[in-house]
Amino acid sequence: MHPLLLDLPPEAWDLGPEPDYRRKQVAEWLYHKRAASVAEMTNLPAALRRKLDATYDLAALKLAKLQGSHDTTRKLLWELRSGDYIESVLIPASPDLFGERSDRFTLCLSTQVGCAYGCKFCASGLEGFKRNLTPGEIVAQIVETERHTKTRINNLVFMGMGEPLANYANLLQALAIINAPWGLGLGARHITVSTSGLAPQIRLLAEQPLQIRLALSLHGASDDVRLKIMPVNRKYPLAELLDACAEYQEKKRKMMTLEYILIDGVNDSLDQATLLVKHARRLHAKVNLIPYNTVDGLDWRRPSDFVIDRFAAVLHAAKITATVRREKGHDIDAACGQLRLKQLKAAA
Numbered sequence: 001m002h003p004l005l006l007d008l009p010p011e012a013w014d015l016g017p018e019p020d021y022r023r024k025q026v027a028e029w030l031y032h033k034r035a036a037s038v039a040e041m042t043n044l045p046a047a048l049r050r051k052l053d054a055t056y057d058l059a060a061l062k063l064a065k066l067q068g069s070h071d072t073t074r075k076l077l078w079e080l081r082s083g084d085y086i087e088s089v090l091i092p093a094s095p096d097l098f099g100e101r102s103d104r105f106t107l108c109l110s111t112q113v114g115c116a117y118g119c120k121f122c123a124s125g126l127e128g129f130k131r132n133l134t135p136g137e138i139v140a141q142i143v144e145t146e147r148h149t150k151t152r153i154n155n156l157v158f159m160g161m162g163e164p165l166a167n168y169a170n171l172l173q174a175l176a177i178i179n180a181p182w183g184l185g186l187g188a189r190h191i192t193v194s195t196s197g198l199a200p201q202i203r204l205l206a207e208q209p210l211q212i213r214l215a216l217s218l219h220g221a222s223d224d225v226r227l228k229i230m231p232v233n234r235k236y237p238l239a240e241l242l243d244a245c246a247e248y249q250e251k252k253r254k255m256m257t258l259e260y261i262l263i264d265g266v267n268d269s270l271d272q273a274t275l276l277v278k279h280a281r282r283l284h285a286k287v288n289l290i291p292y293n294t295v296d297g298l299d300w301r302r303p304s305d306f307v308i309d310r311f312a313a314v315l316h317a318a319k320i321t322a323t324v325r326r327e328k329g330h331d332i333d334a335a336c337g338q339l340r341l342k343q344l345k346a347a348a
């Protein structure tokens with residue numbers, strides 16, 4: 001196994017005695033023309049192509065399974081060079097109010113194999129943490145998804161398997177490639193990082209010049225309720241976490257998102273709704289309410305429509321922007337980590 005070309009920035013590539021403009025050409029083949037092999041890089045001299053082939057690997061991932069559902073959400077299971085599996089989910093924008101389909105395609109990306117954070121609703125946490133993805137393995141999910149689905153992705157959400165901020169250095173390197181004009185050239189305002197709530201890394205991200213959007217998996221509006229769902233709350237309780245988010249909001253001046261999975265009898269009370277209003281107001285955040293998706297092996301339930309609507313009404317009455325997200329791709333196990341979990345169980 002050679003080093004992965006996508007793991008390195010162009011200035012670190014070993015191109016032998018070739019002039020510097022070759023770096024731009026190679027980057028163009030990789031990120032603009034989405035070349036799948038060095039052989040396709042036809043404007044490079046044969047000696048350089050041989051050198052690249054002998055020094056680096058190009059393919060970070062192999063498509064193991066592609067599932068699509070009738071609402072055209074597609075789920076991609078990837079096999080890494082290490083033999084591990086990760087997944088990405090491609091979500092088309094819903095038809096708008098006039099029934100027009102927008103051309104926005106969002107890719108939900110993984111950043112780790114497994115996850116150490118053990119959020120109680122999540123399949124990724126069930127098998128524990130295995131390893132961090134490299135920058136190239138993160139970026140390759142975008143390039144390979146475009147190749148296999150013939151779709152141009154214009155929106156990214158780091159919300160797949162793993163806690164992105166726990167793989168902070170590799171995430172930043174991947175973001176640099178994604179954002180750079182020589183890379184994928186995707187504007188930071190089309191990129192959202194979703195975290196379970198690592199307060200110190202939220203502060204670090206706030207110092208970065210990139211205007212990345214932040215989404216926080218809140219799921220409980222008080223420490224006692226959040227702790228039932230998010231073990232990370234023990235390490236970073238709400239007061240500390242919300243302070244870090246307020247700092248992010250202050251520095252970036254971007255509307256952040258609070259994700260809130262509604263679980264029957266656990267976090268769907270009117271008291272929680274009232275506290276959520278307080279947090280959303282302080283952070284100038286919008287709220288995504290996500291009725292719980294059943295996960296094999298977990299026994300929580302989705303609240304009734306009456307309870308969901310009653311919870312949302314508290315937010316709306318307080319003029320908080322809140323949407324109830326009827327989960328897309330429910331029928332293809334698009335909740336994070338479920339497809340990989342099935343693959344692991346099948347292989348066991």
Ligand code: SF4
Pocket residue numbers: 115116117118119122123124125160161162163195196217336
């Ligand atoms: S929700 Fe995210 S942080 Fe929590 S266990 Fe799942 S993958 Fe990890």
